[in-house]
Amino acid sequence: MSQSIGFIYFYPKINYMDVSVIIVNFNSSGYTINCIDSIYKFTKDLSFEIIVVDNQSKPEDVKSLEAHLQNADFTLIKSKENLGFGGGNDLGYQHASGNHLAFVNNDAELTENSLLQLLNYSQSNPKVGCIGLKQVDENGQPFKYSFRQFIDLKYHLFNQKKPVKYYSNLYNSDLSEPFTVDLVSGAFMFFKTEAYKKCGGFDPKIFLFYEEMDICLRLKKQGYITQYYPKSTFIHYMGKSSGNVALKLEFTVSYLYVIKKNYSTLYYQFLRFVLILKYGIKSIFKPKKHLVPFKIALKGGDSLRFSMRAKG
Secondary structure, three states, X not given: OOEEEOOOOOOOXXXXXXXXXXXXXXXXXXXXXXXXXXXXXXXXXOOEEEEEEEOOOOHHHHHHHHHHOOXXXXXXXXXXXXXXXXXXXXXXXXXOOEEEEEEEOOOEEXXXXXXXXXXXXXXXXXXXXXXXXXXXXXXXXXXXOXXXXXXXXXXXXXXXXXXXXXXXXXXXXXXXXXEEEOEEOOOEXXXXXXXXXXXXOOOOOOOOOOHHHHHHHHHHHOOOEEEEEEEEEEEEOOOOOOOOHHHXXXXXXXXXXXXXXXXXXHHHHHHHHHHHHHHHHHHHHOHHHHHHHHHHHHHOOOOHHHOHHHHO
């Protein structure tokens, strides 16, 4: 039954659905409604629910979602604060009843029965904790980063190849069949609920960026693997906001936090030293692109007091 509820931290869960789809909305209800409608259009032969978490959007944006409750069956959770990507998704999980969880960006659109394909694949592969899909833009062009390697010391020191070439060489494959990767894009992440729970779920302290690296590192520590599933595609209407200074700052803060959290102190300090050198040199030639991350690395930017959430 369609419903709208306020902000609740804890909610009793009884797993009985095949898939719980969790979507976070922030002042972009048009995209969210389009995403919901595409899920209903293409999803067949499984039980599912849709949970939309609104991250304190403007009143008119929330009203659009509430109006759509008359046309589509989903649960609307209205947070009293902007919890960011990880916090918003984890709030949705607290209300979920599915044996699998699909965290889907609100600017995504399904084009086929992807959830059934992923459900069947996940059930046939017990060690797979998380699966990602091929994402394309509105013109059908694939994104570079539907999957990638961990951005660790090895990545920085040895200037690793782009993901497609790296994994193609690693597996000596054309990558047309599902294969194991370090991480998949946060735009569409499909989890076994038990795996999500065992690894601790999304870290609500991370406001934006690197959530997928953090959670896939923790999945790996729990004995699960992350795989990329190239046999199904979704459209991602990705925003063009990478030039924003605040987002550049958040990108670096989140990255250093994830490294410090998941690796040793010595590892973190050496990686930070590498970044200071790397961004320091690059900022001389391209200050608009590299000066902000250089300053954050220099200050020890793993501290979340530099985060947009702390400032907001």
